[in-house]
Amino acid sequence: MPDIVLEGVRMEFPGQGATGPAIALAEMDLAIHDREFVCLLGPSGCGKSTALNLIAGFLTASDGSVRVGGQEVAGPGPDRGVVFQDANIFPWLSVAKNVAFGPSLSRRRDRNAIRRQVDEMLDRVGLSQFANHLPLELSGGMRQRVGLARVLVNDPPTLLMDEPFGALDAQTRIIMQELLLELWERDRKTVLFVTHDIDEALLLGDRIIVMTARPGRIKSSFDVRLPRPRRYEITSTPEFVALRRRLFEELRHEAARADELEAVH
Numbered sequence: 001m002p003d004i005v006l007e008g009v010r011m012e013f014p015g016q017g018a019t020g021p022a023i024a025l026a027e028m029d030l031a032i033h034d035r036e037f038v039c040l041l042g043p044s045g046c047g048k049s050t051a052l053n054l055i056a057g058f059l060t061a062s063d064g065s066v067r068v069g070g071q072e073v074a075g076p077g078p079d080r081g082v083v084f085q086d087a088n089i090f091p092w093l094s095v096a097k098n099v100a101f102g103p104s105l106s107r108r109r110d111r112n113a114i115r116r117q118v119d120e121m122l123d124r125v126g127l128s129q130f131a132n133h134l135p136l137e138l139s140g141g142m143r144q145r146v147g148l149a150r151v152l153v154n155d156p157p158t159l160l161m162d163e164p165f166g167a168l169d170a171q172t173r174i175i176m177q178e179l180l181l182e183l184w185e186r187d188r189k190t191v192l193f194v195t196h197d198i199d200e201a202l203l204l205g206d207r208i209i210v211m212t213a214r215p216g217r218i219k220s221s222f223d224v225r226l227p228r229p230r231r232y233e234i235t236s237t238p239e240f241v242a243l244r245r246r247l248f249e250e251l252r253h254e255a256a257r258a259d260e261l262e263a264v265h
């Protein structure tokens with residue numbers, strides 16, 4: 001059964017001042033299967049984040065249906081873990097306390113079990129030595145690891161990621177992409193990953209969905225049949241380079257349209 005289904009989804013934001021309503025998504029249909037890693041790719045402003053926020057339950061569609069696991073989305077829920085670019089961590093809590101936050105909300109868990117779970121999670125993301133540090137004492141990449149650990153420790157079946165590595169330098173970004181691949185290989189969650197970076201989408205995804213410029217619709221869907229487990233080295237293989245070229249052509253037109261729309265507004 002598909003894990004995430006959007007049918008005829010339309011999203012309008014009320015206009016500000018003289019401008020009419022902004023139509024972010026028009027008639028969007030999408031189906032993501034259980035344990036599939038799908039990357040949503042498209043030019044700036046095409047509605048990628050809006051689609052993710054609808055699935056996360058942070059926004060409600062103006063029209064159409066958004067279902068996760070067969071249920072109509074009525075708001076955020078523990079079945080969907082969301083990771084943003086700014087790592088959504090509490091600056092006043094240590095790394096370990098940030099990661100323990102979610103599990104501590106559940107009254108059924110005893111403290112020792114939570115501590116073991118947090119230790120294991122910190123080990124998986126390579127932060128064991130920084131358990132007692134405050135986020136301010138960490139680099140951007142390490143903070144993003146904390147953000148990832150905070151979400152993964154709750155073991156949500158679905159992960160929604162909105163350009164999580166967008167603010168990182170190129171080197172750190174690759175390290176984080178490889179870490180995400182490693183984590184995903186182990187427990188294969190359903191992932192929707194929003195990005196405008198072709199290489200990132202190709203390195204990570206089973207499938208890449210390309211969106212049109214605003215108002216966003218699905219333009220095309222590409223299966224990425226590159227072997228797994230994947231590492232960064234795959235980006236220089238002929239198969240990868242050929243796929244990159246195809247996707248670049250696919251996006252070129254939409255990016256130009258997005259620029260025109262920008263110039264008009």
Ligand SMILES: Nc1ncnc2c1ncn2[C@@H]1O[C@H](COP(=O)(O)OP(=O)(O)OP(=O)(O)O)[C@@H](O)[C@H]1O
Binds near residue numbers: 014023044046050196
């Ligand atoms: N809260 C809002 N109020 C009004 N308009 C909005 C709101 N959120 C998004 N929009 C508009 O909806 C459109 C889609 O925005 P969205 O953030 O989903 O695009 P995106 O593809 O994620 O872009 P980017 O890659 O730049 O983050 C844009 O034109 C944006 O200006």
